Amino acid sequence: MTSAAADNHAINRSKSLAEIERITHELQAKDANVVRLLLERAQAHANLGDESQARDDISRAAALVKEPAYGSAESVAAVERALKEITISKGTGVTKVLVTSSDKDIVQMVSQYSTQKNVERTTVVDAVRVLEARIGQKRHSLETEDILELLSAFHLLCEHGDGEVAEEIGSCVRAALSGTAEEKPAEQMLVRFAMAVAAAWEAHHSDGGFKQLACCHGAGMYAGAAYALSKAKTDDTKVQQCLVQAFAFYISQIWMVGSLPAAEFKQVGQGLLRLLTANKPVFLHAFAMASTGAKKGAVSPLERLLNLLGEESGERHPLALLIVSQLVSAAKDPQNSSEFSDYNQTASARGTQTPPAIAALRTSATRILDTLVQSTLQAERTCGLLSLASLFEAGVGADLAGDLWKKSGWIEDLWDQGEFDKQTTQLALLKLADSSSSDVKLGAAMKEFGNGLVQELARKASSKQQADRDLADAAAIVLAKWSGAPAPAPTPAATATAQQQMPSKIEEIGDQASKDMGPMQLADIHMRRITECASKSPTDVAAASSMEKAVEALGYLCLKPAMKEHVAHNSSLLRSLFAFAQKSSLPSLKFSTIMLVRNLTNYRPVLTEEQKRMQQLQKLSTRAQSKSATKEDGSVRTVGDDMKDIEKDEEDALDSNQAVSERAELICKAGCVPVLVSAVQPKLRPSDSTKDAVAEVMVSLATTQTLRGLIVQQGGVRALLSIVTEDAPKAKSTHKDDQRLAPAYRQQRDKNIAFGLAKLAISVAPHLAFPDPREIVRLLLPLLSEESEPQSMLMKFECLLALTNLASSEPGSAHDVRGYMAIDLQGMSMIEMIMLSDHPLVRRAATELVCNLVYDQRVFERYAKSADKGVPEEDTPADVIPSGIVEIDDDDDDEAAASEGSDAYRSQRLHLLVALADVDDPPTRSAASGALAILTNDV
Structure with a gap:
């Protein structure tokens, strides 16, 4: 090589290295065209003679174009050109073509590789990837013989232990079979495919290595063939038999071998789900028969x-x-x-x-x-x-x-053997007791026979051994959940035995009672665990998991009113818990914390008048029976029975609205609102259960008026609006059918969100709390037609107050929603109907809202139009004016009402305002008079 040639070679090498560095830097950008850059870098490596790096970049590009995000037609074509055109420089001008582009050639190459191994592995892998990319683009469809030849090559490679190439072939054949399923399935090809699979597995029935590789790399392919058969719309008996055999083969062979530790389970399990969805009757029969x-x-x-x-x-x-x-x-x-x-x-x-x-x-x-x-x-x-x-x-x-x-005796034996189990087995037993506690009958039965052992394990909380403390934590959680489970009804034999074993001294009663840990002791255990975990970093997964279990158990214990007070007044505990949960990225911990807050701040359900009377009658009946000298079982009423009545009265007082409101203030001061806001951040992808719980808790917190400003300040409005469902009415809807107001909410969550926002809108200035008041109005208006809940009257009342506040902005300003509310959303009709309500407070709130709405020009015209109908002109002679009551004909037929966007009121609206200006309620009179004053003002 001459000096000039050497210099040129050095310059070209330097340029290629700089090009590689530039492309590598660009690949790190988020919006980079990855396929194009990889192919450019492959050419740069080829110019340097680096064959392995060039092949690696081309292989990565070929793999990417199989994915929907990268698999455009242009990308596939670029990869094909690269495989044909990119050459490797050997320094002497010698070049080498990597792969040809013919489908037949690729299939023959794969077949030749599987039998003679005289083709380079990397070349075969690249070629199969290109073939799969073409199939994915639906630009190519393999013929039956090609698919069967690839299947044969796949089985041969599994026999030889070549999993790398077998994986690529299996993926390619699966793509080809998916194409047949989307169109009219080629039944005969699929039957031949299934027969070939059965023959290959029969030939290797004792070859465990073959089965492992075939399951690991071909589960998707086998499932794809069975799925395509299930889509065949034919009555051919042979095809139907082949379908049953294909399902049975997958369940009895692929599932069984593929679920072993050495195989890839994910692909096998996904194939099983795919077949279950494809044909449930055939799948269930095959699965049951293989199991029995x-x-x-x-x-x-x-x-x-x-x-x-x-x-x-x-x-x-x-x-x-x-x-x-x-x-x-x-x-x-x-x-x-x-x-x-x-x-x-x-x-x-x-x-x-x-x-x-x-x-x-x-x-x-x-x-x-x-x-x-x-x-x-x-x-x-x-x-x-x-x-x-x-x-x-x-x-x-x-x-x-x-x-x-x-x-008979199964549960008793379960717990008897549990006393002698190892710690890991005892932990599994406690997990079973925990999960089965949600079933009322099974949970009560487990509690009856397992309470003794669980109590014993719970006392190990102070042990120095970590395994003992783990057992104690799990046992305490079980006891917490059992605390709310109903006790099983005692049988006559059990009652007789209990009476025979009844202690004769008061001291013995105290000794027996001290053996079981009470709810307060359990709560203290969990509260100590929360405090310990809160001292650690929120990124500590073990600490977060341990805290989650303790918080969940404490939530169950807080179903009792006395425990609610005990926890709510422990401000240091709540501050530590909320601070930890807010910073933690564990969704389950946030959910457990939200459920704890829910139990602490949940108000009693609002009852209808009929339900209240029934509850009172039931309470009177219970008290009357308990005051009798003897009870039905013949036992004498004791002081303990009287104490239970007193405790019941105390619990009622601790669950009163005032008590719940006081607890809500304590919890908000401890910092619960930021936890609720952080739990529904979109980046965490909160579950529907979490969103529902947050909406419910926000309603409870917003019920306390003193907390509404704090909730808005800490992001409560933003959090509520972020979890509105797709079914909720939206101000910026682009759907034609959604222009009218929905008559009711489709999701309970949306109703809770609207109710919570209504409470906030009553006490907070709208321009400060709501960036888009139109969206709030759209959410609130359906509350006016709510009739499905006992508290629907309260919902209407608070919604009217909120809408009145929202309609108080300066007329014509950016936050003025009067016309949008009354005319665009047709809310005026509902509001006027509510003005006729029998409830004085609801009627007053509706009248006050109308007083604010009439400032809008369109609402004003709604009242003014035809208002003077039937009124005599000023110069009408007195003898022509009729005396007495004048009937005003209503000519607002349905067509006119529909065309003008109004109902059948018009001038009668003024009559209603005049009537309301003379009711007994002073605020209602004032609001109606104010509306009349505005309407009669000659402007």
Whole structure:
């Protein structure tokens, strides 16, 4: 190489390096065109002779174009050109083409690689990715022979242990099968595909390594083939048999092998859900038959699923939980049991027959779980207990395993054995007690036999061993939840035994009572745990998790009025808790904190007059019966019975509106509002349950007038508006059907939000609290038509007060919403109807609102139009003017009313105002007179 050539080579190398550095920097930008930049950098690496880096960039680009965000037609074409045109410089001018662009050539290359291995692996991977990108763009569709050839190559590579290339081929074939499912499925191709799969697995029935790789990299492909078969609209018997066999193969082979630790579980589980959605009757029958017909000693599909639920931790547990919940939900629908031989359509429709699908799953689950729980091996017993607990967490515990509680002595044996279990197993038992406490019957039964052991474990809170303290925390949570569970009704035999064992001395009674930890002791345990965790960093995951459990338990204890007072007056505890929860990024901790606040500030439900009378009669009846000399069981009324009556009266006083309002002030001063605001930040993606709870708590807090300014100041309005649902009426709606006011709320959350905003709008200046008052008006107006709740009258009254405040801005200003409220949203009709209400306060509030609205020109014209109809002219002779009452004809027929956007009032509106100006209520008279003064002002 000459000196000049060497200099040119150095210059070109320097330029290429600078280009690589520039592109790498640009790739870090958020809005970068990643595919284009990767291909440019690949060419720069190729210019330097760096073949591996060039291939790596092209491979990354080829992988990206398979994703919807990057897979435009231009990007796919650019990758194809790069694979054909980019050359690798060898310093002597020798070049090498990476890949050709023919589909047939790619398939032949893959086949040749799987048999002879005389093609470079990286070249095959790049080529298959390009082929998949083309299929994804729907610009290519593979022929039947090509798909079958790729399937054969996939199985050969799994046999040879080449998982990297097998994964790319499996993904490519899955894309090809998805294309057939979207259009008219090629039934015969799919039948041949299924037969080829069955033949390959039969040939490798004893090859565990082959099955592992095939499940790991081909689960999506196998599920895609079965899904495409399920979409085939044909009565061909062969196709239907093939469909059943494909589902059975996936459940009995792919699911079983693919759920082993060595395989990729996510793809296998997602395929299972996909098939369940595709054809529920066929899937449920295949799953149930594989679970009930498993050979002795073999693991069934349902047992594998329950074992996954019994894992203490891991990424597989959430997906397994989703699968079992969807499985049970589908099995409970009688229509999905049509494939079972004992299915009776008439009986299922009448509800006289349990759906065979759920019955089969329940029988298998009961047998499997009973075997695990009763096992003498601690690992199996722990797995069974955790699996049961997970079922109850998913809400399907009673559906699948409720029969276990009906077995004679099963619960008693469960807790008797629990005394001798290891700590990990005891922790699993407590988790089961915790999750099953939500079921009233099962929770009460667990409490009856397990209270002694749980009380004993709860006393280990002061232990120096961390394992003992973990047990104590879990036990205290269970006791807290059990504290609100109803006690089981004693049987006659149990009553007789209790009377025989009744202590003869008062001291013995005290000794027995001291054995059980009371609610106050449990609360102190959880409060100490909260204080300990609050001293740590909010980013400490272990501290946040521990605090979450303590807060959840404390929330259950705070269902009792005395406990509410105890916690609400502990300001240091609440400040520490709220400060920690606000900064924590754990959504479950925020939710537990919100539920604690909800229990502390929840007002008694508003009752109708009829409900109040029934409650009073029930209370009088109960008191009359309790004052009799003896009770029904023959026992003599004791001082303890009188004490219970006194405690009940005290609890009623602690749950009065005044007491709740005082607790709300204490809690807000401790800093609960910032926690509520932080819990619904969009970046945290709050759940619907969290949003519903925040809306409910805000209503309770805003009920106390002194707190409304603080709520607005700390972002309460912004938080409420951020959780409004899509169904709520919105001021900036672009839908034609949404221009009129919705007659009612579709979501309870929106109603709570509107009620809370109404309370805030009463006491706070609108221009300070609401950046867009039109949006608030749009949310509030449906409250005026609310009739579904006992407190609907209160809602109307406070909504009217809020709207009056919103309509008090300077006429013509940016915050003036009078015309928008009354005319654009047609709120005037509702308001005038409410002016006829029998409730004096509601009638007064509506009249005051009208007094504010008539300042608007359009509202003024609404009253003035035809107001002088029937009134004689000034120069009319006296003898022509009729005496007495004059009937005014109403010529406002329906068409005229609809065309002019009004109802059938017109001049009668003035009559109504005149009538209200003469009522007994002075404020109503003043408001009506003020409206008349404005209307009669000659301006």
